[in-house]
Every structure is written in structure tokens, then in C-alpha cells.
Amino acid sequence: MTEPTEQQIQWFPGHMVRAMRLLEERLALVDVVIEVLDARLPLMSSNPELDRIVGTRPRLVILGRDDLADPFATRRWLAWYAAQNRPAIAVDGRIQPSVNRARAELDRFVAGRGPSRAIVIGIPNTGKSSLINGLAKRTAAKTENKAGVTRQLRWIRANAQLEVMDTPGILVPKIPTAEAQWMLALTGALPRERYDPEDVIGRFHAWAAVHVPKLDVPDLERFARARGFVRRGDEIDAHNAAGAYMRAFGEGKLGRITFEEPPEAAV
Ligand SMILES: Nc1nc2c(ncn2[C@@H]2O[C@H](COP(=O)(O)OP(=O)(O)O)[C@@H](O)[C@H]2O)c(=O)[nH]1
Ligand SMILES: [Mg+2]
Numbered sequence: 001m002t003e004p005t006e007q008q009i010q011w012f013p014g015h016m017v018r019a020m021r022l023l024e025e026r027l028a029l030v031d032v033v034i035e036v037l038d039a040r041l042p043l044m045s046s047n048p049e050l051d052r053i054v055g056t057r058p059r060l061v062i063l064g065r066d067d068l069a070d071p072f073a074t075r076r077w078l079a080w081y082a083a084q085n086r087p088a089i090a091v092d093g094r095i096q097p098s099v100n101r102a103r104a105e106l107d108r109f110v111a112g113r114g115p116s117r118a119i120v121i122g123i124p125n126t127g128k129s130s131l132i133n134g135l136a137k138r139t140a141a142k143t144e145n146k147a148g149v150t151r152q153l154r155w156i157r158a159n160a161q162l163e164v165m166d167t168p169g170i171l172v173p174k175i176p177t178a179e180a181q182w183m184l185a186l187t188g189a190l191p192r193e194r195y196d197p198e199d200v201i202g203r204f205h206a207w208a209a210v211h212v213p214k215l216d217v218p219d220l221e222r223f224a225r226a227r228g229f230v231r232r233g234d235e236i237d238a239h240n241a242a243g244a245y246m247r248a249f250g251e252g253k254l255g256r257i258t259f260e261e262p263p264e265a266a267v
Pocket of ligand 1: 064065066067068091092093094122123124125126127128129130131169250
């Protein structure tokens with residue numbers, strides 16, 4: 001196992017720079033910000049650069065992928081946000097009843113504010129578009145997103161008072177630690193070419209043995225043998241097993257796991 005190189009950690013591709021610029025322009029049009037984080041690592045999946053440009057606008061935090069996170073940890077996170085008077089709700093973006101709870105929370109959030117426009121922000125793959133689609137379900141005036149180089153401004157009516165707009169995910173400009181790097185890879189925020197799945201799985205297994213021993217998370221070898229990723233000579237097919245392992249994790253088959261505890265919970 002090797003530490004990620006400085007270059008890997010400081011990855012900040014040009015399209016992300018452009019997306020950030022575009023987001024800054026769009027923020028000028030909105031009153032409310034909906035920030036979709038990953039419930040399994042809320043702080044690591046937040047983006048300090050986004051915080052800076054969002055500034056003091058009213059913000060609703062959505063802890064997405066609630067179904068994959070440890071429910072007790074999610075409760076601690078929601079209490080942590082509540083203690084700071086930061087509105088937050090946990091959501092499974094693929095489930096309509098769950099998105100409906102987010103819609104109700106949004107109703108409360110914008111109540112008394114008058115007609116408002118909101119933008120949905122977050123790092124890649126946290127469930128922003130799924131949430132928007134869920135919010136749009138009841139929308140008669142759903143407009144199609146035109147295919148093209150420039151993404152069209154596309155307002156989705158979430159309720160009588162609120163229109164919502166999707167944005168492309170924007171990753172942290174600098175992933176601060178090797179731990180955040182593998183955790184973000186495992187939870188799906190990093191593009192495939194930015195990590196080595198076998199390395200990520202090795203680190204995850206070592207972490208799980210210490211932090212969630214009861215889940216008995218398999219190492220790659222055990223997973224590969226259990227799933228029949230075995231070649232002639234009884235060697236495991238590590239490459240394909242690693243891909244299957246990453247998918248199994250993403251589907252919650254290895255258990256509901258939260259990687260980060262709220263800071264105060266350590267006290
Ligand atoms: N398990 C789970 N999967 C989700 C959830 N929300 C979205 N997804 C899935 O995650 C993937 C990325 O979702 P998407 O909405 O495109 O994320 P975006 O990149 O933030 O817009 C899709 O395959 C979704 O079906 C969720 O709450 N739980
Ligand atoms: Mg999206």
C-alpha cells in the first residue's frame with residue numbers, strides 16, 4: 001500500500017474550476033441553498049470552497065444516503081446540526097416517502113420567506129440529482145434539460161413558494177488526508193481513475209476491524225473466494241473481485257457504516 005501522491009491529493013480538474021465559477025454566478029440568483037452531504041461522512045463530504053461562496057445564505061443540509069449510514073450515528077449528526085441551529089435532515093434520495101420528508105422540511109424552511117429560489121450543491125454522487133427528481137415528481141411544469149455543452153438553467157418547482165435548481169458536483173479542491181481519500185473513494189465521490197480499488201479495500205478492511213468489528217467486514221481475499229472470483233491455481237481474481245467489492249459496499253451489503261462522528265460526540 002502506498003500513500004497517495006501529492007498530485008493525487010491536490011487533484012482539481014479544470015471542469016471543477018469552471019463549475020465553481022458557474023456556481024458563483026448562479027448563487028446570485030438564489031435565496032436558499034440546499035447542501036447535499038453524504039450521511040456516512042458529513043464533514044469529509046462537505047466542501048469548504050462551497051461554504052465560502054455560499055456565505056450567509058439560508059442553508060438546508062441534507063444528509064443523503066441515509067439508508068447506507070449507521071442510523072445511530074445519523075441521529076448524533078442530526079443532533080449536532082440542531083445544536084448549532086443548522087437545519088438538517090437525513091434522506092434516502094431514491095425513496096419517494098423519504099424525499100417527501102425533505103419536501104416538507106423545505107416547506108417549513110422557506111415558510112414566510114416569500115417566493116424563493118434554491119440551488120442544490122454538494123460534491124459528486126451524494127444524490128443531488130436524485131433528490132431533485134424526487135422533488136420534481138409532483139411537478140406539472142417539469143422542463144427537460146437540453147443536451148449540450150452548457151447546462152441549461154433548469155428550475156424545478158418544489159412547492160408553491162419554491163423553485164430548485166440542480167448543479168454538477170464540485171469536489172473539495174484538496175483532499176486533506178489519505179484517510180479522507182480512501183473514504184471518499186469508497187463512498188463514490190472520486191472518479192475511478194483517482195484511486196486503486198485494492199488499496200482502498202485494504203485500508204477499509206483495516207479500519208473496519210477496529211471501528212466496526214461486529215460487522216466482520218471481509219478482506220478482499222475472503223470476499224473474492226466467497227463470490228467465486230477464483231482463477232485456475234486457486235488464485236483470486238483480485239481485479240474483478242475489487243470491483244465487485246466496491247459495488248457491494250455501495251449497495252450496503254457490507255453493513256450500514258458511518259465513517260465520521262460529529263466532533264462533540266468525542267467528549
Ligand atoms: N443508496 C442510496 N443511493 C442513492 C441515494 N441517493 C442517490 N443514490 C444513488 O446514487 C447515485 C448518484 O446519485 P445522483 O443523484 O446522480 O448524485 P449526484 O451526483 O449528487 O447528482 C445514483 O445511482 C443514485 O441512484 C441514497 O440516498 N441512497
Ligand atoms: Mg447530479
